[in-house]
Amino acid sequence: xxxxxxxxxxxxxxxxxxxxxxxxxxxxxxxxxxxxxxxxxxxxxxxxxxxxxxxxxxxxxxxxxxxxxxxxxxxxxxxxxxxxxxxxxxxxxxxxxxxxxxxxxxxxxxxxxxxxxxxxxxxxxxxxxxxxxxxxxxxxxxxxxxxxxxxxxxxxxxxxxxxxxxxxxxxxxxxxxxxxxxxxxxxxxxxxxxxxxxxxxxxxxxxxxxxxxxxxxxxxxxxxxxxxxxxxxxxxxxxxxxxxxxxxxxxxxxxxxx
Amino acid sequence: xxxxxxxxxxxxxxxxxxxxxxxxxxxxxxxxxxxxxxxxxxxxxxxxxxxxxxxxxxxxxxxxxxxxxxxxxxxxxxxxxxxxxxxxxxxxxxxxxxxxxxxxxxxxxxxxxxxxxxxxxxxxxxxxxxxxxxxxxxxxxxxxxxxxxxxxxxxxxxxxxxxxxxxxxxxxxxxxxxxxxxxxxxxxxxxxxxxxxxxxxxxxxxxxxxxxxxxxxxxxxxxxxxxxxxxxxxxxxxxxxxxxxxxxxxxxxxxxxxxxxxxxxxxxxxxxxxxxxxxxxxxxxxxxxxxxxxxxxxxxxxxxxxxxxxxxxxxxxxxxxxxxxxxxxxxxxxxxxxxxxxxxxxxxxxxxxxxxxxxxxxxxxxxxxxxxxxxxxxxxxxxxxxxxxxxxxxxxxxxxxxxxxxxxxxxxxx
Numbered sequence: 001x002x003x004x005x006x007x008x009x010x011x012x013x014x015x016x017x018x019x020x021x022x023x024x025x026x027x028x029x030x031x032x033x034x035x036x037x038x039x040x041x042x043x044x045x046x047x048x049x050x051x052x053x054x055x056x057x058x059x060x061x062x063x064x065x066x067x068x069x070x071x072x073x074x075x076x077x078x079x080x081x082x083x084x085x086x087x088x089x090x091x092x093x094x095x096x097x098x099x100x101x102x103x104x105x106x107x108x109x110x111x112x113x114x115x116x117x118x119x120x121x122x123x124x125x126x127x128x129x130x131x132x133x134x135x136x137x138x139x140x141x142x143x144x145x146x147x148x149x150x151x152x153x154x155x156x157x158x159x160x161x162x163x164x165x166x167x168x169x170x171x172x173x174x175x176x177x178x179x180x181x182x183x184x185x186x187x188x189x190x191x192x193x194x195x196x197x198x199x200x201x202x203x204x205x206x207x208x209x210x211x212x213x214x215x216x217x218x219x220x221x222x223x224x225x226x227x228x229x230x231x232x233x234x235x236x237x238x239x240x241x242x243x244x245x246x247x248x249x250x251x252x253x254x255x256x257x258x
Numbered sequence: 259x260x261x262x263x264x265x266x267x268x269x270x271x272x273x274x275x276x277x278x279x280x281x282x283x284x285x286x287x288x289x290x291x292x293x294x295x296x297x298x299x300x301x302x303x304x305x306x307x308x309x310x311x312x313x314x315x316x317x318x319x320x321x322x323x324x325x326x327x328x329x330x331x332x333x334x335x336x337x338x339x340x341x342x343x344x345x346x347x348x349x350x351x352x353x354x355x356x357x358x359x360x361x362x363x364x365x366x367x368x369x370x371x372x373x374x375x376x377x378x379x380x381x382x383x384x385x386x387x388x389x390x391x392x393x394x395x396x397x398x399x400x401x402x403x404x405x406x407x408x409x410x411x412x413x414x415x416x417x418x419x420x421x422x423x424x425x426x427x428x429x430x431x432x433x434x435x436x437x438x439x440x441x442x443x444x445x446x447x448x449x450x451x452x453x454x455x456x457x458x459x460x461x462x463x464x465x466x467x468x469x470x471x472x473x474x475x476x477x478x479x480x481x482x483x484x485x486x487x488x489x490x491x492x493x494x495x496x497x498x499x500x501x502x503x504x505x506x507x508x509x510x511x512x513x514x515x516x517x518x519x520x521x522x523x524x525x526x527x528x529x530x531x532x533x534x535x536x537x538x539x540x541x542x543x544x545x546x547x548x549x550x551x552x553x554x555x556x557x558x559x560x561x562x563x564x565x566x567x568x569x570x571x572x573x574x575x576x577x578x579x580x581x582x583x584x585x586x587x588x589x590x591x592x593x594x595x596x597x598x599x600x601x602x603x604x605x606x607x608x609x610x611x612x613x614x615x616x617x618x619x620x621x622x623x624x625x626x627x628x629x630x631x632x633x634x635x636x637x638x639x640x641x642x643x644x645x646x647x648x649x650x651x652x653x654x655x656x657x658x659x660x661x662x663x664x665x666x667x668x669x670x671x672x
Binding site: 089091096100104106107109114117120121139 | 469471539544546552554614
């Protein structure tokens with residue numbers, strides 16, 4: 001557990017026009033661990049993730065990947081390093097099947113022709129590696145899948161590319177109890193397979209169920225990044241709502257300007 | 259390892275379970291080509307019982323040459339419809355392309371191949387302009403192509419000197435819609451075609467089974483190949499019958515040349531849509547443009563290419579129409595051509611909402627449209643009734659599309 005972080009951010013600032021959204025944020029993600037990123041609405045979670053994914057450029061700060069300083073100037077750079085983001089709206093095509101969705105934009109070809117068999121094999125292997133048994137056929141259209149199955153496909157799509165860091169944006173927000181459990185199990189398995197997983201969630205039960213570390217953002221500042229085993233439910237809630245909880249958190253408690 | 263842990267089971271499912279799956283899909287609102295096939299059978303039965311000459315060999319051959327132009331345009335429209343866009347100008351685009359060919363061929367004396375090439379290039383350019391306006395400027399395709407619909411009528415008039423009729427005398431061009439393959443060649447094409455189809459299906463099955471993937475069972479493939487052989491065999495047989503009123507004077511038999519032309523187009527575009535990354539991206543953009551964009555697909559380029567393909571196919575449709583009419587006039591590709599083409603695509607099962615459809619749909623729908631026009635013509639209905647009925651058929655098919663879509667989203671198969 002005490003490995004070096006695979007992804008580390010230091011002193012990230014980000015403004016949109018006159019509004020500073022991120023103040024001097026530090027964030028580390030460790031391989032084989034689930035790092036939960038929590039914070040209230042508008043705390044900067046999405047912005048931070050988009051900075052990691054290269055969608056928003058950072059104003060200042062340092063980005064380390066696997067110990068080396070890197071410069072990420074677009075989504076392609078992030079994807080090339082092995083950082084994949086699974087967005088809340090999943091970005092799947094309903095009219096395509098599971099295999100087609102998993103390889104969308106990165107199809108395997110032999111010559112001009114699509115190599116369907118290889119793609120199907122790779123997709124099956126990836127899903128098997130994640131112990132996914134809930135889908136009936138890989139040639140099923142995504143439209144016929146349940147919410148949890150869709151989430152599974154979206155996650156498997158992200159894992160397919162030997163990714164090292166997978167960021168999941170509210171993967172359980174729209175799911176029922178049983179499906180949430182399934183997806184959380186999958187999230188845990190990703191980490192157990194050695195990936196670094198970042199889980200954005202509002203649901204404290206989910207966070208405590210699967211995460212190894214919790215990073216709490218408060219008004220654009222990193223209030224604390226702690227081991228899950230060392231904090232309680234209510235401490236995290238305090239960090240989210242007030243930015244500090246006892247010894248933990250921001251020194252002034254209210255250091256951020258709105 | 260894959261066989262135990264993967265969700266896939268090795269081997270072929272029983273034919274019974276495949277049939278059951280199919281019915282389940284249909285009940286779930288995924289009708290596919292079913293309405294077109296049923297419509298075709300019902301219409302043929304009705305017309306055959308009402309008008310004895312409907313089933314005569316000469317009328318059967320007429321069906322192909324009558325429907326060819328509209329079907330080819332519909333095949334191109336499928337690409338635009340797959341993206342959820344529409345091209346209302348495809349009819350007059352075909353007219354403009356036909357006019358370009360006629361002017362070069364007859365007035366300027368160009369050889370036929372250069373004239374045809376010029377017509378096709380015109381089609382591509384038209385598509386390029388429409389596509390750029392839709393994709394880059396973001397004008398709704400409805401408006402862009404409605405404007406083009408008007409403008410192209412004017413362009414056709416300019417090309418044809420304010421409305422003269424240019425006749426086509428080139429043998430090669432006339433042959434497209436007026437000549438037939440020798441009967442033996444017709445059979446040869448059929449046999450080779452069926453064998454190639456069977457070969458592709460079987461090697462695909464063997465390859466997939468060899469890799470431990472789910473494949474179609476031998477029985478399913480046999481049914482498919484058998485159905486193709488029977489349907490096309492009957493068609494070739496009937497087309498090879500003597501259909502001249504006076505065989506001693508002039509013999510008229512064989513498969514019309516437009517049929518192999520359409521089949522080649524069908525195969526090429528089906529291959530492009532289902533076997534290449536390009537086709538996959540067309541479906542993706544039609545299904546969820548945002549997902550396609552995030553997957554790194556150049557959505558604008560796909561949009562433009564669909565319009566280019568549509569107008570290119572319109573140019574071929576225009577050439578076929580010119581060949582059939584032996585001339586080009588300002589009304590070539592006008593009046594009902596576009597609506598019939600859109601109707602053909604939609605009746606065949608292409609969704610107006612994008613993301614769903616095949617090139618084969620255009621062919622099936624085109625057959626339905628051709629049967630309606632032809633059958634009503636035989637029964638001596640006036641143009642007014644034909645318009646009303648065809649409009650009703652188009653509305654009906656769009657209604658079926660909308661309802662099946664509703665049903666599909668209710669049963670989670672949207």
